[in-house]
Amino acid sequence: MVxxxxxxLSRGAGEGGVRVQRAAPITLTRVAxxxxxxxxxxxxxxxxxxxxxxxxxxxLVLWWLGTRGNPDGLIPPPAxxxxxxxxxxxxxxxxxxxxxxxxTDLIASASRVYGAFLLAAAVALxxxxxxxxxxxxxxxxxxxxxxxxxxxxxxxLPLSMIIFGLGPRSAFFLVALGAFYPILVNTVFAVRxxxxxxxxxxxxxxxxxxxxxxxxxxxxxxxxxxxxLRVGLGFAWVVIVVGEMTGVQTGLGAMIMxxxxxxxxxxxxxxxxxxxxxxxxxxxxxxxxxxxxxxxxPLHG
Amino acid sequence: xxxxxxxxxxxxxxxxxxxxxxxGANLIIERGEFVxxxxxxxxxxxxxxxxxxxxxxxxxxxxxxxxxxxxxxxxDRGMVFQDYGLFPWLTVRGNIAFGPAERGKKKADVAxxxxxxxxxxxxxxxxxxxxxxxxxxMKQRVAIARVLANDAHLALMDEPFGALDAMTxxxxxxxxxxxxxxxxLSVVFVTHSLEEAIFLADRVVVMSPGPxxxxxxxxxxxxxxxxxxSPEFNAIxxxxxxxxxxxxxxxxx
Numbered sequence: 251m252v253x254x255x256x257x258x259l260s261r262g263a264g265e266g267g268v269r270v271q272r273a274a275p276i277t278l279t280r281v282a283x284x285x286x287x288x289x290x291x292x293x294x295x296x297x298x299x300x301x302x303x304x305x306x307x308x309x310l311v312l313w314w315l316g317t318r319g320n321p322d323g324l325i326p327p328p329a330x331x332x333x334x335x336x337x338x339x340x341x342x343x344x345x346x347x348x349x350x351x352x353x354t355d356l357i358a359s360a361s362r363v364y365g366a367f368l369l370a371a372a373v374a375l376x377x378x379x380x381x382x383x384x385x386x387x388x389x390x391x392x393x394x395x396x397x398x399x400x401x402x403x404x405x406x407l408p409l410s411m412i413i414f415g416l417g418p419r420s421a422f423f424l425v426a427l428g429a430f431y432p433i434l435v436n437t438v439f440a441v442r443x444x445x446x447x448x449x450x451x452x453x454x455x456x457x458x459x460x461x462x463x464x465x466x467x468x469x470x471x472x473x474x475x476x477x478x479l480r481v482g483l484g485f486a487w488v489v490i491v492v493g494e495m496t497g498v499q500t501g502l503g504a505m506i507m508x509x510x511x512x513x514x515x516x517x518x519x520x521x522x523x524x525x526x527x528x529x530x531x532x533x534x535x536x537x538x539x540x541x542x543x544x545x546x547x548p549l550h551g
Numbered sequence: 552x553x554x555x556x557x558x559x560x561x562x563x564x565x566x567x568x569x570x571x572x573x574x575g576a577n578l579i580i581e582r583g584e585f586v587x588x589x590x591x592x593x594x595x596x597x598x599x600x601x602x603x604x605x606x607x608x609x610x611x612x613x614x615x616x617x618x619x620x621x622x623x624x625x626x627d628r629g630m631v632f633q634d635y636g637l638f639p640w641l642t643v644r645g646n647i648a649f650g651p652a653e654r655g656k657k658k659a660d661v662a663x664x665x666x667x668x669x670x671x672x673x674x675x676x677x678x679x680x681x682x683x684x685x686x687x688x689m690k691q692r693v694a695i696a697r698v699l700a701n702d703a704h705l706a707l708m709d710e711p712f713g714a715l716d717a718m719t720x721x722x723x724x725x726x727x728x729x730x731x732x733x734x735x736l737s738v739v740f741v742t743h744s745l746e747e748a749i750f751l752a753d754r755v756v757v758m759s760p761g762p763x764x765x766x767x768x769x770x771x772x773x774x775x776x777x778x779x780x781s782p783e784f785n786a787i788x789x790x791x792x793x794x795x796x797x798x799x800x801x802x803x804x
Contacts, residue, residue, distance in 0.1 A: 450606055451636035455650035455701055456626035465653070469640040546640045546681040 326516040334516035335523070348517055351505065356524060358500035362418070362493065363486045363532075366425035370482060374430050375475060378437025383467065395434070403428045403489045411496050420496035421503075428489035429482035436481065440474020441467055473547040476540050483536055487529035502528075554618045555579045556737050557603060557705060562612035564598050571762035572598040575612070578756065578765065580705065585731055585738045587748035588756045591795065595763020596741045597709060603739065604630050604707050617704070626650060629698030631708040635690040637682040643693050644669060644678045650701030668696040671730065688719035695727065699734070708740045712747070724751060728775065745795070749787050750777050757794050767794050 310328055317327040326334075337343040341350035380387040381395075403424050414420040444467055452466045453459075494503025502521050509517035544550035557580040564573040573595035580586055588596040601607045602614055605624040614621040616628065624630075629650075637646050648665040656664070669678050672692040682690055691711055698706050712720040728751065731738055742748050748755045749771055757767040769791060773783055 445636075447632060447634060447636040448638065450604075450624070450630070451632070451638070452649075452653075453606075453624040454604060454626070454628065454630045455697065456654050461653075466638075469638070472640070546642075546683070548683045 324515065326519065330516045331519045331523070334514075335520045338517065338520055348505065348509070348514070351500075352524065355500050355502050355505045355521075356528065358498075358504075359490050359494065359502040359525075360528065362421055362425055362501065363483075363490055366422050366493075367429045367483050367486045369422070370426045370429035370486070371433055371479060374433035374478070374482070375437055378434045378475075378478075379441050379467075379471075381434075382438045382441030382471075383463065392438075399431050399435075404492050407492060407495060416497040418498050421490075421493040421498050421501070424493040424496070425486050425489055428493075429486040432481035432485055433475075433478040436478025437471070437475050440471035440478070443474070444470040473544055473549050476544060476550065480533065480536050480540070484529060484533055487525060487532065490525065554615075556582045556584075556617060557739075558613070558615045559599070559603065560613045560615075562599070562602060562609040562614060564595070564602065564607065565610045573602070573609075574762045574764045576765050580737055580739060582704075583735055583737055585728075585740065585751060585753045586756060587752035587754075588739065588741045588758060589743065589745060589748045589791070589795070590758030590763075591743070591760055593760035593763065594758035595760070596758050598763060599758075600630075600707050600709055600739060600741050603705075604628055626654060626701050627703060628705045628707055629701055629703030631691070631694045631698055631706060631711045633710040633713050635682070635687075635694050637690055637693055637697075639682050642679050642681055643674055643685070646682070646693050647696045647700045650697060654701070664700050668700040671699070672696040672726075686719075687715050688723060691715065691723060692726075695730070699730070699736070704735075704737060706736055706738045708738060710741055710743065713742070720747075725776075727751070745788055745791055746779055749773075749784060749791070750779055755791060757791060759795075767791075 313325075314328050317323060317325055333343060334348075335352075337349050338352040339350070343349070377391070381392055382388075406424060406427060407420075410420045410423050414423050448466050448470055449462060452462060457465050490501070491503035491506055494501040495507055498504050502525050506518050506521040509515070509521065540550045557578070559576055559578040562573065562576045563571065565571045576595070576599055578586075578599070588599065590596050598607060602609050603616075603621065605621050605628065608622075621628075630636075638649065641649060644665050647668050648661050651661045651664050652658075669675055672695065674689070674692060674696065677685060677689060682693070685693070694711070695706075712723050715723065724747065727738075730736070738751075740748075740751060752771050755769045755771060756765055757769065758764065759766045769787070771787065773781075773787070777784060
């Protein structure tokens with residue numbers, strides 16, 4: 251206990267008894283902690299995640315500066331949006347029609363997004379494989395699909411409401427349409443651009459022409475199809491607001507439309523933020539899945 | 552007369568549009584033979600090899616493997632490509648097991664065969680690695696193992712070491728010869744390196760472009776392992792280089 255300054259350094263400040271012994275260690279720890287601090291600061295400022303947060307923070311500051319001192323302006327300040335988000339999630343502040351509705355709306359939108367995405371994938375994947383591999387199917391369908399592809403989902407809205415009626419079925423159709431084309435186009439491309447060498451390799455190892463599809467085409471085009479699925483899911487989140495313009499009662503799009511009519515811009519912005527975040531997390535999840543399933547591919551592994 | 556392993560008689564290949572890639576090729580490969588095809592680009596050596604593989608069909612003449620005309624690719628003629636052609640979604644083990652599994656062998660047998668050829672090519676440490684994680688030399692070892700594991704009688708090798716660095720190429724040449732000697736494999740090996748051809752082959756087939764054709768065949772009777780810097784080796788090299796070169800002179804004239 252009494253044998254030297256270095257010893258008490260390792261035991262920490264709580265144990266120290268004699269004043270003389272503690273003097274030296276404190277300066278040493280101070281230097282060490284300063285060094286630690288700068289290291290931590292460097293990691294925080296220069297890490298990948300930190301860099302990713304920099305631009306959003308900057309935008310937040312600009313937003314705050316732009317709306318400061320003008321509480322009755324058309325654009326609400328960040329704090330008002332924060333309060334609105336809290337009320338949307340937990341209630342207890344405004345206690346109006348929007349309070350505590352966030353989870354309900356989020357679940358409604360997410361189920362539409364994923365349901366419509368799965369429907370789009372179930373149609374686009376096989377269709378894309380057929381178009382990519384069978385010239386007759388390509389000749390029959392590709393021109394028509396290319397003709398329909400530039401028509402935006404928004405333009406389909408009125409027709410969709412006539413065909414599918416007001417409400418969730420229309421929303422489902424529009425979101426599925428948004429996800430459909432990216433999956434289709436990527437699948438056609440993936441299936442068509444399988445390296446010819448791989449067919450030769452399979453054939454010389456004894457694969458019959460009929461089995462080339464399951465043994466070569468399918469596995470070789472998985473990364474491309476996966477890219478299509480990822481883009482398609484992103485598009486499903488993009489078009490959810492348009493989809494929910496069809497007169498559905500719940501959903502983030504419906505919430506934004508209702509808030510717009512009531513000039514509740516802070517709720518509109520809250521809805522935008524939640525859609526952005528949900529789409530972001532959804533993309534992260536599908537990327538992790540891809541990395542897991544396609545470890546063999548230099549693009550995904 | 553015993554039918555040779557492979558017989559190519561008077562085979563020609565003319566593409567639509569009239570370009571003749573190969574004219575009147577005659578070639579016999581005996582069981583266990585190692586034959587190198589050599590020539591400048593456009594001499595038809597790859598066309599001839601791909602014809603034997605069944606990827607291309609001759610417009611005239613016959614290609615007969617063990618008494619049967621070749622009509623398409625088959626597992627009795629395994630091919631090793633310069634760009635490997637490995638299946639990127641399968642591990643090294645999966646690539647080697649692909650042929651036996653596809654031909655309906657029992658699971659336990661497939662696993663045993665894969666193990667055997669993984670060991671033969673010294674790939675134990677890489678058995679569960681995907682192709683994109685391997686060096687070029689390792690990839691080509693997998694491609695060779697894949698053909699061997701599939702019981703091919705004839706290995707068709709299309710400039711297999713052309714994309715590798717000199718040291719790796721020399722090692723793989725030695726390994727290939729060791730495997731060839733240990734098995735009953737026959738090899739047709741396309742190269743544009745005279746040294747490689749003379750180092751490896753029992754017989755060197757010299758080809759010429761415009762139109763692609765076989766111009767000479769030279770048995771190499773040197774003892775193995777061959778010394779590429781010996782006077783005998785150089786004498787053969789000079790003779791074959793003159794044959795290859797004669798054609799260039801004629802073209803230039």
